[in-house]
Amino acid sequence: MQKILFIGASGMLGKPVALELLRAGFHLTLLARDTEKVEKLFPNIPVIKGDVFDIGSLESAMKGHEMVYLNLSVAQTSRKSDLQPEREGIKNIIEASGKTGIKRIAYISSLIKNYEGMNGFRWWSFQIKQAAVEIIKRSGLNYSIFYPSTFMESLDQQMLQGSRLMLVGKSEAPMWFVAGKDYGRQVAWALKNAGNENQEYAIQGSEPFTWDQAAKVFCDNYKVPVKPIKAPLVPLKLAGIFSQRLNYVYHICEAMNKYPEKFESERAWNDLGKPTITLADYATSLKP
Numbered sequence: 001m002q003k004i005l006f007i008g009a010s011g012m013l014g015k016p017v018a019l020e021l022l023r024a025g026f027h028l029t030l031l032a033r034d035t036e037k038v039e040k041l042f043p044n045i046p047v048i049k050g051d052v053f054d055i056g057s058l059e060s061a062m063k064g065h066e067m068v069y070l071n072l073s074v075a076q077t078s079r080k081s082d083l084q085p086e087r088e089g090i091k092n093i094i095e096a097s098g099k100t101g102i103k104r105i106a107y108i109s110s111l112i113k114n115y116e117g118m119n120g121f122r123w124w125s126f127q128i129k130q131a132a133v134e135i136i137k138r139s140g141l142n143y144s145i146f147y148p149s150t151f152m153e154s155l156d157q158q159m160l161q162g163s164r165l166m167l168v169g170k171s172e173a174p175m176w177f178v179a180g181k182d183y184g185r186q187v188a189w190a191l192k193n194a195g196n197e198n199q200e201y202a203i204q205g206s207e208p209f210t211w212d213q214a215a216k217v218f219c220d221n222y223k224v225p226v227k228p229i230k231a232p233l234v235p236l237k238l239a240g241i242f243s244q245r246l247n248y249v250y251h252i253c254e255a256m257n258k259y260p261e262k263f264e265s266e267r268a269w270n271d272l273g274k275p276t277i278t279l280a281d282y283a284t285s286l287k288p
């Protein structure tokens with residue numbers, strides 16, 4: 001089975017994917033800035049200290065691996081001019097891959113970045129994500145790029161604050177919420193069967209929900225009482241002038257509320273298997 005250098009295993013969506021790749025029999029090495037944090041999450045898996053902005057650390061970590069899996073993100077507190085893992089980091093990863101025999105880059109992108117340019121919406125973070133895809137495609141390496149819808153993990157790991165589930169603005173378009181575990185299984189299947197093909201897959205779960213509908217299903221099935229609370233979007237936009245993090249939250253909420261997501265995962269379901277975890281299953285499975 002192929003050896004994968006996994007970057008970003010400590011991330012919200014890194015952990016479920018790394019677990020499914022291990023379950024599928026891949027040999028993983030985890031590259032992390034904070035090795036102790038990742039060793040606690042994955043006690044029996046080799047962890048190497050490294051940083052995507054340190055090309056030397058990438059080159060030494062990549063030796064002996066055929067593939068890299070990238071779970072990177074734009075940090076909510078960062079600015080466009082800061083070093084960005086999905087911009088400067090990916091360029092370093094491609095350069096190091098060329099020197100070390102890496103054959104394939106697998107990368108989690110997103111569906112919602114396609115909201116860039118719709119309804120006059122412009123956001124540098126989505127521009128970085130669009131550029132990352134183009135850089136990977138031009139790299140000359142084989143690639144597997146995944147474009148997931150919204151993850152169920154966003155509900156408990158980002159929006160749940162104590163006994164309140166924070167919603168922002170008016171959710172106009174449903175999204176096919178997907179669980180990290182289902183996505184991880186699909187990634188494992190894709191990478192096992194990739195051969196020399198380039199792969200691009202939209203990733204969506206089996207049921208579409210607006211945020212309000214998703215919040216209701218979540219609250220109805222979570223083991224302890226939780227209440228959805230709705231905040232308006234406009235004050236958040238104003239607060240975003242003074243806070244980089246609130247500026248990020250405003251933009252991502254605006255895009256999630258408005259992006260007219262269509263179902264486009266037939267090919268992923270046929271090739272990689274259909275997701276099996278419903279939002280009700282997911283909420284029920286959580287240990288508060």
Ligand SMILES: NC(=O)c1ccc[n+]([C@@H]2O[C@H](COP(=O)([O-])OP(=O)(O)OC[C@H]3O[C@@H](n4cnc5c(N)ncnc54)[C@H](OP(=O)(O)O)[C@@H]3O)[C@@H](O)[C@H]2O)c1
Binds near residue numbers: 009050152
């Ligand atoms: N949330 C959703 O519903 C959703 C939907 C579709 C797509 N996505 C995409 O999924 C991706 C991953 O999301 P996530 O929530 O897992 O992100 P995350 O929690 O922010 O994780 C990012 C990971 O990148 C690592 N990292 C950051 N800077 C690094 C550096 N300089 N060198 C090495 N590693 C570095 C972090 O490690 P540290 O522990 O060192 O910080 C962390 O493990 C994002 O690009 C997002 O756009 C999300």
